[in-house]
Amino acid sequence: MLEGNRVSRISVRGFAVASATAVTTVGAVVGVASGSTQGGAAEAAEPTAADATLLADISAGNQTQAQTASLTEQADAQSTAADAAAKKAAEEAARKQAAKDAAEKKAAAAKKAAEEKAAKERAESLKAARSASRTDFPQQASYTIAEVQSMARQMMPSDQFQCFSNIVDHESGWNYQASNPSSGAYGLVQALPGSKMASAGADWKTNPATQIKWGLNYMNSRYDSPCGAWEFWQANHWY
Known part of the structure; x- marks a missing residue:
């Protein structure tokens, strides 16, 4: 009877990988065939159900870990993409500012040159006017x-x-x-x-x-x- 019970438990654990329901059923059948009492069948079924629960917990844990890893990968990808976009935006802003500064500097230089030219022309005009002014009167x-x-x-x-x-x-x-x-x-x-x-x-x-x-x-x-x-x-x- 002890040997029969040991075989039954091994068999049940094998079936538990496939299905918790199948484990319970097969355990009961094997118990009857080997002359086990109803209490014995229950005794064989109890560890089988525990094993199935453990396998289910392991499977759920693996799924959770897989989902967590997937979310982490997605977050990392999004962070990398955001950093790249921010860098690109900063470079574009710097380029535009540099172009603006260059344009303003060029405009200021042109304005200064125009003012200097106008001042020079005005001075020359005044000088010419003074030279042409009459100074001899009776x-x-x-x-x-x-x-x-x-x-x-x-x-x-x-x-x-x-x-x-x-x-x-x-x-x-x-x-x-x-x-x-x-x-x-x-x-x-x-x-x-x-x-x-x-x-x-x-x-x-x-x-x-x-x-x-x-x-x-x-x-x-x-x-x-x-x-x-x-x-x-x-x-x-x-x-």
Whole structure:
């Protein structure tokens, strides 16, 4: 009987690999054939069911491990793809920024070159206008304001006359004999002292053209132009 039971259990374990239901059935049949009691058949069936449960747990565990491995692989693949996309986006952004910076630098250089060219042309134009300005006028015993202003218009570029006129209006009111007894300033542009204008002509006291010539030279050398001098005058009320 003991030998018979041992054979029955081995046989049942073999069938348990295929099916838990088959294990139970075959175990019962073998038990009856070998003269086992109902209790013996139950005894043979109990380990068979346990073995089947163990196999099922192992199978489920293997499936879980396989699913986990699959999910891990998918996550790794997605992470790799995301890193590649981020790298590509960063490279594209860097390329666009570099192109933008280069374009802005080129535009700034072109603007600077244009401004320098315009400044040079303006300076040459002013120089040419000054060279062409009239400085010789017949001397008179006296001059009206209109005559003095006419001289000034002929001695400077047309776009500079208004600035020059603004300064003279404030300094002397176009009186070429205006004198400031407290400071010693004299003439249309109130040179200080008036004797400075001798560099433009010995007749600086009586000739408006000489005073205008000296005043223009002073404004051009110190402020680049009468308009530059007027801009400074507005800020400081002197020049």
